[in-house]
Amino acid sequence: MAVVRVRYVMPADPTTLDDGLDASSRLDPESAEWVRALTGSGAEREAAVVRLHELLLRVARGEVRRRSGLLRVDGPELDDLAHQAAADALLAITSKIGQFRGESRFSTWAYKFVIFEVSSKIGRHFWRRPQVPLEAEDWERLPDRFGLDPARESEWRELITALRRAVETELTDRQRQVFVEIVLNGVPLDALVARLGSNRNAVYKIMFDARRKLRTALAAHGYPHVNTSEQR
Amino acid sequence: MNGLSALDRFLHTDPEDVGCGQAMELLHLYAELAATNAEAAAERYRGVAAHLRDCGPCKEDLEGLLAAMTEPRP
Numbered sequence: 562m563a564v565v566r567v568r569y570v571m572p573a574d575p576t577t578l579d580d581g582l583d584a585s586s587r588l589d590p591e592s593a594e595w596v597r598a599l600t601g602s603g604a605e606r607e608a609a610v611v612r613l614h615e616l617l618l619r620v621a622r623g624e625v626r627r628r629s630g631l632l633r634v635d636g637p638e639l640d641d642l643a644h645q646a647a648a649d650a651l652l653a654i655t656s657k658i659g660q661f662r663g664e665s666r667f668s669t670w671a672y673k674f675v676i677f678e679v680s681s682k683i684g685r686h687f688w689r690r691p692q693v694p695l696e697a698e699d700w701e702r703l704p705d706r707f708g709l710d711p712a713r714e715s716e717w718r719e720l721i722t723a724l725r726r727a728v729e730t731e732l733t734d735r736q737r738q739v740f741v742e743i744v745l746n747g748v749p750l751d752a753l754v755a756r757l758g759s760n761r762n763a764v765y766k767i768m769f770d771a772r773r774k775l776r777t778a779l780a781a782h783g784y785p786h787v788n789t790s791e792q793r
Numbered sequence: 794m795n796g797l798s799a800l801d802r803f804l805h806t807d808p809e810d811v812g813c814g815q816a817m818e819l820l821h822l823y824a825e826l827a828a829t830n831a832e833a834a835a836e837r838y839r840g841v842a843a844h845l846r847d848c849g850p851c852k853e854d855l856e857g858l859l860a861a862m863t864e865p866r867p
């Protein structure tokens with residue numbers, strides 16, 4: 562079937578996929594049934610929405626449980642977080658169902674929304690925990706962040722000093738702020754995203770540019786441990 | 794020395810890294826392929842694979858998605 566071939570030869574760019582084709586014709590039966598019911602009307606649609614919500618809630622609970630080792634959150638709070646994630650994912654899915662192209666199973670596409678919602682809720686939840694007040698920039702924490710052995714300080718002290726200097730002189734204010742929060746203060750990326758009212762892509766990009774600049778600066782100062790080669 | 798290589802690893806940026814936006818856009822496709830063949834997924838979506846090597850949150854999302862996909866359903 563030509564449609565199938567078109568799907569599988571296309572590389573990573575989803576915008577070039579076969580938009581004009583009838584998506585329902587290439588869906589597996591289960592996905593086709595979800596799309597049909599959710600884009601329909603009346604009692605049948607309502608029943609599908611209820612079913613989808615149950616599914617999303619189960620995935621959200623599973624995901625929250627999977628991550629609970631990292632969270633200092635108790636049972637009812639975790640369940641509340643899962644409920645919020647499922648509800649928000651349901652809204653996103655029902656409003657975006659027209660964008661589902663049938664390139665994956667419907668369930669995989671739908672689960673993605675609830676996983677993202679769990680991440681985002683966990684990021685926001687970070688700030689509800691009792692916070693240890695931090696110095697704005699505590700560089701003494703840096704060696705520990707990278708597991709540098711205090712007994713071998715003579716080997717890394719100079720590099721850390723150079724890194725600090727590069728952070729202060731090479732980075733923009735925004736890059737420095739993000740570096741300090743994530744690296745020195747140990748704030749998770751999604752938590753910083755929530756606090757800045759930004760998105761993951763933007764904050765990651767700020768950090769990406771900062772990392773590249775710092776590496777270049779250190780290499781320019783001849784630090785042998787920082788290899789400028791892009792090859793790994 | 795472990796610490797210095799951790800620092801080196803952290804500062805290293807991969808020019809193929811597509812960033813979170815595109816990785817999240819494609820994550821369901823990546824996951825479906827990775828569920829049966831991780832290498833094929835990394836090969837077909839090279840930029841996403843590069844991103845997932847460096848981005849903890851997106852990697853965590855992929856793991857969550859894979860876990861959800863393999864969980865038995867009633």
Ligand SMILES: [Zn+2]
Nearest residue numbers: 812813848851
């Ligand atoms: Zn990412």
